[in-house]
Amino acid sequence: MKKFILLFLTACITFVLTACGNSSDSDKKTLVMGTSADYPPFESKDGDKIVGFDVDLAKALAKKTGHDLEIKDMDFNGLITALKTNKVDIVLSGMTPTPDRKKQVDFSDVYYTAHNMIVTKKASGIKSLHDLKGKTIGVQLGSIQEEKAKEMSADYDLNVENRNRISDLTEEIKAGRFDAAIIEDIVAQKYIDKNSELIGFNLPKEPDEKAGSAIAFKKNSELTEKFNKALQEMEKNGELDKLKKKWFSGDKK
Template identity: 60%
Template sequence: MKKRFILFLSIIMLVGILAACGTNNKNAGTKDKKVLVMGTSADYPPFEYIKTKTSDEIIGFDVDLAKAIAGKLGYKVQVKDIDFSGLIQALKSGQVDFVLAGMTPTEKRKKSVDFSDIYYTAQDMIVTKKDSGIKTLDDLKGKTVGVQLGSIQEGNAKDLNKKVPIKIENRNRIPDLIQEIKAGRFDAAIIEDTVAKGFIQKETDLTGFTSNANPEQAGSAIAFPKNSDLTAKFNKELQKMKDNGELKKLIVKWFGGEQ
């Protein structure tokens, strides 16, 4: 009888210990940060790109900005690489919580998603081979011009085509545009200037000039699902970063200059 009583007490103590451990684990779990999935197109340095050929890590200005804002709101960020043309649909279908990909808040896009305030402004650049003879927009007449599928530059090329007849070709990724130029299949490509300059520095046979054809469309913003409560929260933290100089530090880090 005494042995049974001791065994009973042992079982009670063991259950108590396990319950306490379970409580501790549960409390630890509640302290873990929530996770937001960021959609991006990791072919757009220095905004977002794969760190090395042997690593899957996506780094860049947009990634740092996302982690900074989300961190202030108590979230961790998981970055998901998607072709630029599929980012809006990924947002609408719930595959991602927000999109940070150097995206311009056009009126067409605003019909499908909501945007934050502008966090960075840029211009278009016409990228060509140095020996192409293309120095102005008029020189593009009759030429084959590449653009990224679904990008603001694709729309700008269509607008340009109304003034200067060109043949427009699109590709999913920016490096594809660069390779098409180098191979001679494209005469030029329209790429955001900050991104284009990075490629021109690496590819010594390429050059470019900026185009101000659509200055009112310049600017990048964060995209969210319609009526998301994250929009106002991100805007609030973004404004703080503008006011306290944090955003400027990120711009200097990734672009080497200020706006």
């Protein structure tokens, strides 16, 4: 009898552990979204709340796929690691699905395509790429702008410095420690609008450049297909365009 009870309990424990092991993100009621809330109009702080295009998009997609949403603010360069170590379930943070990132996580379809801008002081005299030669350029750590600056450094003899937050870059420019920074255009314009001493100009878009924002998921997550389906629905019924008009209208120049 004791042997039978022991075998029975072992079987029960094995069943419970197996059931837990087979649970997926798709089964979770509440999904944790990782973001870096220094990237208006995609995500930024409004008092104690995190608001922005990515936040509204994530809430809409979560609702369509039957989930609640919890948002965690963290440094951009830590988002992929947070996803891989199960600290977050999804990432929406204006993130581009680069080849290196695709090796680590999966991505949704691109929901927004962007360009890069050079931000500098009005009094800096920097008005073109030629004026950047020998200058110190700031970029966000772990961003595609960091990769872009490194590509440009050979041609323009750039000294590339990185920081965790976009706000850090603009403060370094204003303090004179950076000559300029490379920032996504629609985000850069938000900072320029709030800082009268800053100005910007767009980098030429290369023919093979396909920068854009997508949602990041853990490798082989069931959420990827579910969110892609919901995203396609939002594109077809006009909901995505409404969100873009709400957050981006009048920002691009």
